[in-house]
Amino acid sequence: AQSVTQLGSHVSVSEGALVLLRCNYSSSVPPYLFWYVQYPNQGLQLLLKYTSAATLVKGINGFEAEFKKSETSFHLTKPSAHMSDAAEYFCAVSDRAGNQFYFGTGTSLTVIP
Amino acid sequence: DTEVTQTPKHLVMGMTNKKSLKCEQHMGHRAMYWYKQKAKKPPELMFVYSYEKLSINESVPSRFSPECPNSSLLNLHLHALQPEDSALYLCASSSRGGNTEAFFGQGTRLTVV
Numbered sequence: 001a002q003s004v005t006q007l008g009s010h011v012s013v014s015e016g017a018l019v020l021l022r023c024n025y026s027s028s029v030p031p032y033l034f035w036y037v038q039y040p041n042q043g044l045q046l047l048l049k050y051t052s053a054a055t056l057v058k059g060i061n062g063f064e065a066e067f068k069k070s071e072t073s074f075h076l077t078k079p080s081a082h083m084s085d086a087a088e089y090f091c092a093v094s095d096r097a098g099n100q101f102y103f104g105t106g107t108s109l110t111v112i113p
Numbered sequence: 114d115t116e117v118t119q120t121p122k123h124l125v126m127g128m129t130n131k132k133s134l135k136c137e138q139h140m141g142h143r144a145m146y147w148y149k150q151k152a153k154k155p156p157e158l159m160f161v162y163s164y165e166k167l168s169i170n171e172s173v174p175s176r177f178s179p180e181c182p183n184s185s186l187l188n189l190h191l192h193a194l195q196p197e198d199s200a201l202y203l204c205a206s207s208s209r210g211g212n213t214e215a216f217f218g219q220g221t222r223l224t225v226v
Contacts, residue, residue: 043217044203044215090156103156
């Protein structure tokens with residue numbers, strides 16, 4: 001079965017500091033991995049996705065993630081946090097057929113001015 | 114058009130009411146989903162429709178009744194709900210295949226009184 005684990009339910013960073021949100025996956029086959037962002041009372045918006053074309057994936061709003069098979073990780077980073085990055089972030093994995101998306105428990109990012 | 118449109122945005126209903134949530138997409142996606150999301154939690158899968166047929170029902174109580182009238186529309190009929198059913202209900206769609214992301218609507222904030 002596919003699953004993802006997000007370490008740290010809350011992360012606080014200062015404005016301009018590095019953002020690092022952790023995600024580890026559990027999959028017996030190469031996974032399809034996604035990062036989504038959710039602002040209060042809104043739906044989920046795709047930040048980026050890994051589909052095995054490249055291990056370093058660039059997304060929207062300056063975010064990127066690196067797929068590391070040896071560490072079974074897909075951590076999300078951004079070099080410089082902005083106040084507008086404050087939101088809930090979800091890592092997700094899909095099954096091979098795309099029938100289901102399995103979400104991590106989420107990480108709430110706070111940006112301190 | 115990469116939008117998934119959900120109506121209404123907010124809904125307050127009594128425990129004896131019957132109401133429906135609606136979802137529409139025009140991206141040609143053949144998989145559509147209903148998720149339930151409680152505060153500070155990840156989305157929980159409720160139903161998956163694939164080519165207008167119900168393919169996954171995650172043991173959802175019968176007071177929730179999904180319907181997929183055509184490839185662009187997805188409904189969720191509600192009847193005799195409980196206060197604990199109050200949540201954000203998210204609709205999503207995707208192309209078939211695991212390497213494609215799910216596109217989410219903005220959700221319907223449901224309050225059962």
